[in-house]
Amino acid sequence: MDFLRQTLVIARKDLRAELRTKEAINAALAFSIVILVLFSFAFDPGEQETVEMSGGLLWIVFAFAGTLVLNRSFAREVPNDCLDALVAAPISGAALFLGKALANFVLVIAVELVSLPVFGIFYNVHWTGQIWSLLLVLALGTWGLTVIGTIFSALTVNIRLRELMAPLLVYPMLIPALMSAMKLTMDLIAGKPLGGEDEVWLRLLVAFDVIFTALSLVLLETVLVG
Amino acid sequence: MSAVAAEGVWKFYGDYPALRDVILHAEPGACLALIGRNGAGKTTLLRIIGGFSKAGRGQVRIFGNDPRDTETRRRVGWIGHGISVYDELSALENLSLFGRLYNLPDPQKSAMEWLERTGLERVKDGLVREFSRGMRQRLAVARAFLHQPSVLLLDEPFTALDDRAIAVLQRLLREALAEGRTVVMSTHQLREALELATHVALLNRGKIAFHGARTPQMLADPGWVYAHYDEA
Numbered sequence: 440m441d442f443l444r445q446t447l448v449i450a451r452k453d454l455r456a457e458l459r460t461k462e463a464i465n466a467a468l469a470f471s472i473v474i475l476v477l478f479s480f481a482f483d484p485g486e487q488e489t490v491e492m493s494g495g496l497l498w499i500v501f502a503f504a505g506t507l508v509l510n511r512s513f514a515r516e517v518p519n520d521c522l523d524a525l526v527a528a529p530i531s532g533a534a535l536f537l538g539k540a541l542a543n544f545v546l547v548i549a550v551e552l553v554s555l556p557v558f559g560i561f562y563n564v565h566w567t568g569q570i571w572s573l574l575l576v577l578a579l580g581t582w583g584l585t586v587i588g589t590i591f592s593a594l595t596v597n598i599r600l601r602e603l604m605a606p607l608l609v610y611p612m613l614i615p616a617l618m619s620a621m622k623l624t625m626d627l628i629a630g631k632p633l634g635g636e637d638e639v640w641l642r643l644l645v646a647f648d649v650i651f652t653a654l655s656l657v658l659l660e661t662v663l664v665g
Numbered sequence: 666m667s668a669v670a671a672e673g674v675w676k677f678y679g680d681y682p683a684l685r686d687v688i689l690h691a692e693p694g695a696c697l698a699l700i701g702r703n704g705a706g707k708t709t710l711l712r713i714i715g716g717f718s719k720a721g722r723g724q725v726r727i728f729g730n731d732p733r734d735t736e737t738r739r740r741v742g743w744i745g746h747g748i749s750v751y752d753e754l755s756a757l758e759n760l761s762l763f764g765r766l767y768n769l770p771d772p773q774k775s776a777m778e779w780l781e782r783t784g785l786e787r788v789k790d791g792l793v794r795e796f797s798r799g800m801r802q803r804l805a806v807a808r809a810f811l812h813q814p815s816v817l818l819l820d821e822p823f824t825a826l827d828d829r830a831i832a833v834l835q836r837l838l839r840e841a842l843a844e845g846r847t848v849v850m851s852t853h854q855l856r857e858a859l860e861l862a863t864h865v866a867l868l869n870r871g872k873i874a875f876h877g878a879r880t881p882q883m884l885a886d887p888g889w890v891y892a893h894y895d896e897a
Contacts, residue, residue: 441768448765456753459792520747524808526717528766529738664733665719 445530449538463511471504471554479561493562494625505547509588513596532660544585569627579644580620590655593662619644668693668847673723683709685871698858699851701868707851715818742814748805752794767812779807799827819850823857855887
């Protein structure tokens with residue numbers, strides 16, 4: 440019970456701080472929409488090829504935009520040495536990680552949900568056909584991105600070039616999750632329901648989320664204190 | 666049982682030993698002033714005692730337990746170089762947040778009580794980023810005392826404080842000591858620290874050069890310990 444309460448306290452604190460400044464969410468949202476619009480000029484929306492690759496494009500944009508939110512996760516604790524106060528507090532590393540990951544998830548998914556209609560319009564994609572399945576894939580892919588981004592935000596919090604280092608570490612780790620999310624999204628946009636040959640990708644995405652969530656919950660304390 | 670005990674603590678940064686076989690004890694109710702020149706290892710030692718980093722060799726105990734134990738952390742208050750409160754939150758939100766993290770029965774009430782004790786009740790809803798430096802420091806003091814810790818670890822607590830904040834901190838520390846709490850503070854402000862201290866430890870290049878009770882002689886001449894025990 441304590442664990443859940445502390446997790447929610449951390450998540451609420453991060454969301455409140457972000458909603459007051461809107462630093463990360465504004466940057467991520469602007470980046471996501473601008474890149475989607477710019478890429479739409481490079482590809483002909485009427486082409487079947489564009490529709491086929493749009494799922495991949497969408498996840499690349501989400502991954503880059505998400506990093507803008509995730510980089511700030513532990514960097515937010517650096518001014519005033521707030522991280523010291525959290526490390527000194529009687530909360531487990533797992534609760535701290537999960538609280539931060541939950542707040543990041545909410546912020547990243549909000550950016551994605553606003554970007555989706557823009558994507559649909561500019562790429563002439565009918566993304567609402569399999570909406571519930573698409574939302575499931577979106578949630579699973581975003582959780583994978585959030586977990587990796589949050590733990591690497593903690594790992595790089597005391598590094599001077601953390602804005603550069605975090606993405607360099609995050610993207611290679613994300614390859615399995617991104618590949619799965621891209622493949623599933625492409626098929627859902629093409630009108631194929633989940634299941635069949637896509638099931639293996641869905642399983643990979645779920646396994647990725649479970650494994651890296653468990654690892655991060657266990658490792659955060661070591662990452663922060665040594 | 667000592668409130669704080671460091672037993673043979675070494676800390677290496679690469680090959681450089683920042684702390685060398687540090688043995689230190691602070692009994693319950695004692696106020697230990699940790700003094701030494703810049704780079705002597707005061708902050709490194711305090712951070713190990715506070716559980717922020719680990720000793721390379723040796724061990725630290727707080728009431729016989731590991732500093733990273735959850736129950737131990739509940740009994741420790743910390744003031745470091747930063748104020749450790751959030752600029753984007755109000756004073757009340759900051760203290761309520763830490764009250765919840767320390768699982769206080771009524772975080773809001775405790776927060777209000779400490780805002781009053783530090784003279785910040787009138788700005789309770791103001792965002793910390795709008796506070797003056799002195800107000801921010803008083804809020805940091807309130808955060809450290811909020812959960813009534815048995816052990817207070819203070820790293821240069823008087824540095825950059827205005828007169829009012831120094832007075833508030835000294836009053837709160839006197840009250841804490843009278844209640845039997847233990848204080849370990851690193852400082853360069855010898856006069857303020859020695860007025861409160863019951864014991865003094867001098868660190869020189871990572872080694873304890875002196876550790877003992879504070880004497881009236883030290884109070885009369887704050888530089889006395891340096892003059893007699895600090896190697897150049």
